[in-house]
Amino acid sequence: MEQISCDVLIVGAGPAGLGAAIAASKNTNVKIVCIDKKDKLGIPVSCAEGIGHYLLESVQIKLPKTILDWKIDGIRFYADDFCIDKVGDLWKGYTINKPRLQQWLADIAEKKGVKIFLSTELLDININENLIAESCVVDKAGVKLRICPKVVIACDGVDSKVLDFVKPGRKEEILAKVLSWEITGMKLAVPNLEQIFFGEFAPCGYAYIFPKSKSIANVGVGTYLPKKKLETYFDEFLSLKTVKCQVGRPKFISEKSGTAVIHREPIFEFGNILFAGDAANRNIKPFIEGILPAVISGYVAGETAIDFVIKSGDYHTKMVSNMKNFYDVSDTTTEIMLDIFKLDSKKRALLFMALSAGIFDFPDIRTFYNKDCSEIKRIIAENV
Ligand SMILES: Cc1cc2nc3c(=O)[nH]c(=O)nc-3n(C[C@H](O)[C@H](O)[C@H](O)COP(=O)(O)OP(=O)(O)OC[C@H]3O[C@@H](n4cnc5c(N)ncnc54)[C@H](O)[C@@H]3O)c2cc1C
Numbered sequence: 001m002e003q004i005s006c007d008v009l010i011v012g013a014g015p016a017g018l019g020a021a022i023a024a025s026k027n028t029n030v031k032i033v034c035i036d037k038k039d040k041l042g043i044p045v046s047c048a049e050g051i052g053h054y055l056l057e058s059v060q061i062k063l064p065k066t067i068l069d070w071k072i073d074g075i076r077f078y079a080d081d082f083c084i085d086k087v088g089d090l091w092k093g094y095t096i097n098k099p100r101l102q103q104w105l106a107d108i109a110e111k112k113g114v115k116i117f118l119s120t121e122l123l124d125i126n127i128n129e130n131l132i133a134e135s136c137v138v139d140k141a142g143v144k145l146r147i148c149p150k151v152v153i154a155c156d157g158v159d160s161k162v163l164d165f166v167k168p169g170r171k172e173e174i175l176a177k178v179l180s181w182e183i184t185g186m187k188l189a190v191p192n193l194e195q196i197f198f199g200e201f202a203p204c205g206y207a208y209i210f211p212k213s214k215s216i217a218n219v220g221v222g223t224y225l226p227k228k229k230l231e232t233y234f235d236e237f238l239s240l241k242t243v244k245c246q247v248g249r250p251k252f253i254s255e256k257s258g259t260a261v262i263h264r265e266p267i268f269e270f271g272n273i274l275f276a277g278d279a280a281n282r283n284i285k286p287f288i289e290g291i292l293p294a295v296i297s298g299y300v301a302g303e304t305a306i307d308f309v310i311k312s313g314d315y316h317t318k319m320v321s322n323m324k325n326f327y328d329v330s331d332t333t334t335e336i337m338l339d340i341f342k343l344d345s346k347k348r349a350l351l352f353m354a355l356s357a358g359i360f361d362f363p364d365i366r367t368f369y370n371k372d373c374s375e376i377k378r379i380i381a382e383n384v
Pocket residue numbers: 011012013014015016017035036037038042046047048049050051120121122123155156157158159160161178179180210220256257258259260276277278279283288289290291292294
């Protein structure tokens with residue numbers, strides 16, 4: 001088997017892996033290899049491609065306007081017969097083209113000397129008794145190759161193979177299944193608002209319409225406790241009155257389904273392996289927003305990898321201090337979401353909407369669990 005050495009091996013060329021590649025390549029003496037099993041960057045897409053404006057400042061690589069395709073002024077929330085609009089700083093953002101973002105990041109990384117190997121899948125990691133990953137076996141377009149890195153950065157997403165080696169048989173995870181399509185020919189009621197729907201068509205989750213233009217949107221349903229096929233939920237969602245009149249006769253352009261992490265104990269590092277992006281549960285709840293958090297956490301991992309190569313780094317402290325406020329809120333939100341998911345469906349939809357739209361302060365929301373729906377609606381209406 002052919003063997004190569006490098007300083008940093010990045011597994012996964014998603015937003016996290018490419019953020020890591022750019023950060024690590026700040027040190028031009030370091031040899032970086034980034035692998036991805038896909039043959040085209042970011043394709044197929046598993047994403048609704050919405051990004052929050054509030055996170056842009058935290059991204060260490062300034063995104064050009066050309067990446068920010070479609071402006072979003074806020075979010076319209078629906079639950080039962082209720083509808084709330086939230087606009088302004090926390091709620092505005094953009095819909096992007098995720099593969100184009102990845103290509104833009106990859107171009108920067110390659111110009112700085114990073115070798116990106118597509119069609120290259122991680123198969124095996126040899127971890128020694130000191131918990132150091134000494135070598136990785138990959139399948140590079142049908143040929144086995146051994147890569148010997150000093151540091152591995154695991155950015156291989158929700159189904160992280162690296163995590164399988166480090167923490168086999170993970171049981172405490174909660175993963176949501178999402179069925180999503182890019183649909184064209186729509187007559188969007190509010191083309192500059194994302195629309196999020198809570199109800200039985202997405203039990204313990206939500207359905208969404210994320211506009212990409214006046215007539216094109218990413219439309220999906222996500223749930224972690226499906227009792228029916230996702231296709232059935234999707235059809236039920238499309239047949240809602242408020243949705244049907246916007247969708248018309250849908251023309252499905254491309255499927256963008258996938259799995260999203262709701263809960264997973266985050267692992268930041270294991271020996272000489274650093275984790276970032278979805279592999280480290282770096283998305284932000286309740287919306288499971290992961291694109292920019294992946295770039296941000298990947299970047300911190302890339303910087304830390306260089307510290308590892310040169311001396312030693314303290315990845316955990318760096319990662320936590322970088323976005324501590326967001327993750328504190330996200331962790332509390334996850335706890336409350338999991339409580340709310342145990343309630344009956346109508347109350348669940350209302351309270352999940354109230355939580356997502358920031359209607360109640362965190363401790364207060366628990367006091368509503370025992371109230372009936374009409375009371376909850378009245379209080380939501382008073383607090384909008
Ligand atoms: C349907 C859906 C909708 C979503 N919508 C949004 C949204 O609107 N906004 C938002 O911010 N977030 C959204 N997310 C979440 C977001 O897509 C992820 O959080 C984000 O992509 C994580 O980035 P990442 O780089 O960690 O992982 P990924 O983008 O998943 O990239 C991981 C990469 O690793 C590669 N890989 C995996 N295994 C291997 C292996 N063994 N060898 C080599 N390569 C490997 C994969 O091919 C992939 O390219 C959504 C998720 C889903 C499923």
